[in-house]
């Protein structure tokens with residue numbers, strides 16, 4: 312079913328995100344029959360291009376980032392004809408009246424969305440100029456993406472600035488992890504099945520491990536990343552969102568504010584870390600040369616950089632549901648492989664009737680795989696088949712979403728990219744998978760003291776080999792609690 316008619320203006324239209332994700336994502340939505348015929352997509356950037364020039368660039372983007380099987384010449388032409396281009400400069404008056412002319416007067420029922428795929432320092436200026444050129448309509452939305460500030464104070468200032476021209480209901484703060492299929496599935500698994508929720512608390516869950524491991528390094532983004540580090544780049548946003556969805560209370564409705572209220576309560580219930588806690592419960596790492604590639608210091612071009620490319624920490628949620636169940640988070644670059652998952656470890660059975668089997672009795676574990684091979688695995692204990700007596704063994708009950716849905720529908724299922732879903736939600740006006748301003752600020756309020764304590768300690772992050780599974784101290788973080796990380800494999 313097509314969404315309602317819309318005009319989407321993409322600022323930073325010639326950039327990496329637009330080429331890799333936004334244009335291919337919109338093309339896939341056209342393919343799926345979701346784009347209304349009269350949708351218009353305006354590329355906006357500083358380059359002096361015309362519509363034809365932008366379409367040529369978009370054609371190349373589709374050739375590079377949409378598989379051949381998904382590209383049919385007619386559909387590509389239809390898509391390219393939806394594209395237009397306006398040259399604008401965020402720091403001057405240039406182009407803004409042309410943009411207003413091309414958009415035309417406000418049209419009832421037609422959504423106007425402004426996607427700011429640009430460096431955050433331009434967010435405020437672009438919002439001001441949109442207002443100045445009179446293109447903001449009651450049906451307008453603005454889309455921004457991280458980094459949303461670098462601490463609570465700057466995030467608050469950004470929220471204030473955006474709110475001079477847009478209401479909260481018009482501001483879409485993207486965390487692309489919320490658009491990932493498995494992340495949405497986490498809510499379905501928890502709240503559409505009666506099986507897990509009764510066990511989803513500290514009485515039955517021993518601990519939770521959330522891992523986002525990447526094999527890539529900073530890949531040419533050294534100047535941004537070196538000012539940011541893994542804490543600001545991954546933990547404050549993606550990891551904390553995963554933690555919130557895992558730990559939140561069931562919202563009364565599946566609607567934006569009900570979900571976001573519950574997430575906010577989780578963030579606010581996180582035990583704050585004192586400098587002593589930071590020393591005991593967090594680990595920072597930085598990759599050095601190894602089988603996975605060169606050292607971070609070469610990528611960052613600062614031979615003395617103390618920026619972390621890895622973080623592991625033990626978070627505690629001080630509320631009735633979770634008191635006593637630690638949430639261990641870890642994320643890093645240039646690790647052994649790309650693997651992201653949420654692993655929920657249940658407690659051992661309270662009593663064993665298999666008295667000679669104690670050592671092989673383990674609690675169940677539910678592994679929710681974000682990537683690769685999106686799916687879930689339930690670790691079960693069963694009897695080892697055969698006449699050898701009651702010998703117990705652990706096996707996975709395994710499902711990938713693509714296979715399960717493929718088997719059900721009799722066709723191969725393509726897992727849509729996060730951005731596809733999120734852009735369509737912007738047009739539909741559904742903010743459930745977007746962060747509210749207060750959530751972003753509350754997340755900074757928790758991470759700011761950790762970052763400050765690292766700075767004050769003067770200690771450097773612990774080196775780890777590129778291609779390894781991270782620094783030694785991260786192993787110790789769990790070891791001390793009598794637990795072990797799942798392997799990054």
Ligand code: BG6
Pocket residue numbers: 525544
């Ligand atoms: C981005 C970070 O938000 O997420 C990158 O800035 C990181 O550093 C990326 O590589 C990871 O996203 P994904 O979807 O590839 O897991």
